[in-house]
Amino acid sequence: MTNTIDTLTGAGAQTVVRRMGEAAAAFLASLSIDQKHRAVVPFADKEERTNWHYTPILRKGLSLSEMAFPQRQKALQLVNAGLSRTGFVTASTVMGIESALDMLEDWERTHPGRDPQLYFLTVFGSPDEKGLWGWRFEGHHISLNFTIADGKIISPTPMFFGSNPADASLSPAAALRPLAGVEDLARELVRSFDEEALTTATISPAAPPDNVLYNLPEIVEGTFHVPANHPGLNVWKDAHGLDDEHVQALRYSETPRGICRSRMNGDQQELLLALIGEYIHRMPDELAEIEWHHLGESGLDGIHFAWAGGLEKRQGHYYRIQGSRFVCEYDNTQNDANHIHSVWRDPANDFGKDILAHHYAHHH
DSSP: OOSOTTSSOSHHHHHHHHHHHHHHHHHHHTSOHHHHHHHEEOTTOHHHHTOOOOSSOOOSSEEGGGSOHHHHHHHHHHHHHTSOHHHHHHHHHHHHHHHHHHHHTTTOOOSSOSOTTOOEEEEEEOOOSSSEEEEEEEETTEEEEEEEETTTEEEOOSEEEEESSSSEEEETTEEEOTTHHHHHHHHHHHHTSOHHHHHHHEEESSOOSSOTTTTOSSOOTTOOOOOTTSOOHHHHHHHTTOOHHHHHHHSOOSSOOSEEGGGSOHHHHHHHHHHHHHHHTTSOHHHHHHHHHHHHHHOGGGOEEEEEEOSSTTSOEEEEEEOSSOEEEEEEOSTTTOOEEEEEEOTTTGGGHHHHHHHHHHHO
16 A cells, blocks of 8 residues: 555554454454364465465465355455455455356366355464464455554555456346446546547557456566466467557556546546545545545656557456556456456555565564
């Protein structure tokens, strides 16, 4: 959320930490010795703590399928402590839609398959008001990562939500769209641009095959990561008739791409903030309030919005929103543009990187 040491120590953040600690302790107390052995990983295991995914793979931790019902309730109470009410409902919907995806894929995927209980809770270290600990809840299209130090500091990133299908018909008059806000507001914003603004905002006529930062544990300048199951960056580039300038524009850079908020009119600026709010308000209200405060401190006018791909509903598209203390990515390119990935990250402090550096310097 931020790269300064003294900003996540307010009463709101401490309340969230306390709720998480109580929920984590109750969850761990409900487990057998064997279950606890699988659920707990040492906090010092940084490689595993920063090893996050949003694909349907097996993970370290204890899956919901390995828990009795009361244990699952306690696990989900910890998840609930890390999300707002709307964030928890969204996460529950994303998990539930796995069964619909299994049906749409003709039940062909073998284990690990499309399973609403194949979500893993992992506790790093031991919940302690004075120590270092954290937790992760993760499965297909969900990754929640929290880092806590001295009972005061929370790093809630990376925070990932996806959905496949993104748009599932319920009837001729209704559809289930768990991530409609991050799709519709962005398209409304980009469609409101005049020709000059659209040219500035558009960094490529084609969207990348996934979020360019993918699931990398650390944000690195110049990244354009291509998933392992993809034929490769050059194949993708040639298939869409792109040149090296387009690829360079899509690469992550500390220097933001696209159009600056200060160049937007008033309505467009409000649309951009509403879109950012869709990401921030996945967090508990106390953390969302802190995040909005620091966005204002760092300068809302400096936020940039970059777009790639088509403007129509079933055309693959991608956007990146970037400020001095955050970057969020969104892509909807797979399954006929009916498969969303969206993530909120902190370039300086994912997994508490910067804050923990201050912590270790202070204590050692």
